[in-house]
Amino acid sequence: MKASKMNVLVLGWEYPPAVAGGLGAACQGLTRALAARGHGVQLALPDACRPYHPPGHGSGEAEAIFLGTSSGEAGVEDARGALFHPYASDEVHAATQDPGRGPAGWGAAGARLYGRDLIPSVRAYTRSAVERLAHLDFDVIHAHDWMTFPAALQLRLATGRPVCLHVHSTAYDRGGSPEVAGQLGLERGSIASVERAGVRTADAVAAVSAYTGRVLVDHYGADSDRIRVVHNAPSRHHALSGAASGQNAAPSPAASAPGRPVSPRTQKTVLCLGRLTRQKGVSFLLRAAKVVLMSHPDARFLVAGEGEERTRLIEMVAELGLAGKVHFLGSISDEAKVKAYREADVFVLPSVSEPFGLTPLEALAEGTPVVLSKASGVAEVLPSAPAVEPWDYVGMASEISALLDSRGKPGGLAERLVASGQREMASLSWDRSAAALESALAFAISRGGRVVPTLQEPVAKS
Known part of the structure; x- marks a missing residue:
């Protein structure tokens, strides 16, 4: 059942093709789905997204309004820059200094979105939003992640319209403490303080998972009654390539990252794909690998991604005798990623704190069974998948070994878990996510902007 038509002002920071991670895909998927469900949608984006040219409402796209983010103020020091990226990693610095570096698809737009002037850009975006959007006709503001939260709260002050803040990732996930940014001397202007002020004062909060909702309550003091869970959905490519068809994608013996030797299928392969940061828990996977190799000495472990932990993890490999x-593998292209999924016998998500996690869905779509961290949102939508506490590397090793033993056996554990995971994945769609978002937006409207936002400057001067 669809909700009554609403006019929604969407504040985004990423939008394809200007993307640096999953935030852009989620913003696009939900915005398109809201429009397709009959709601009026106006989309505001930073200038860095200007290469995006909407084909019009007939295709479910919203018209975009581009907001200036050039402030002319001094930039943030490089040493702090990675923290300001919502999916923080040192890839930000590489792309900022040289747009040709960093992960495939990062490009110049990604560098502009999360460059060294990010904090001044957020402040300029906020001013531009109030100046250019306050006169528009809308019922509710839907703001994606902390970069847009100050603009949403200032617009509510200016217009009295209610706000629904969408939390895709938090400073807690990236740093283990909501004070992590403050520890760098940013104090009131830290990312955590922006997040905290936002979720405590918003009319409604859309959390990417129940796991993230608990983080907001436990570590940010959010009101659980105002939180609604809105899960992500797989990309259209992966939904159609595997799960939606109900067919397992057969592992390809020729699948490998370009330029890398193809290993025979007799060698078992365990894959982990993500940023090399403490948040992603790769160190626990390495400890699990040492245990797995005791019973599967021919197994190999592939780790794709870049990040500030790379050197430490390489040293850890040597220390563990691995x-x-x-x-x-470093950063790999989308094409190489699909090949890696198909070649792998097991995919592991060992994250210490993962708000959602799309990579297990991508792996399942290509026919590869997954082992999940219990500290993840994706475990909520894949209840059949084995899941362990991230620090329980012995339990992780046990699940990996069981899947390696059954891989390739008709009717075996791996085949059954892929089939059940694909059935669970087939139920996910952006339309379903938009229906959940409608509930959060309607709840925000019902409150009518009654929660008074903080008057504290949300982003400190650099």
């Missing part, structure tokens, strides 16, 4: 068994 040389030649663990291979760091």
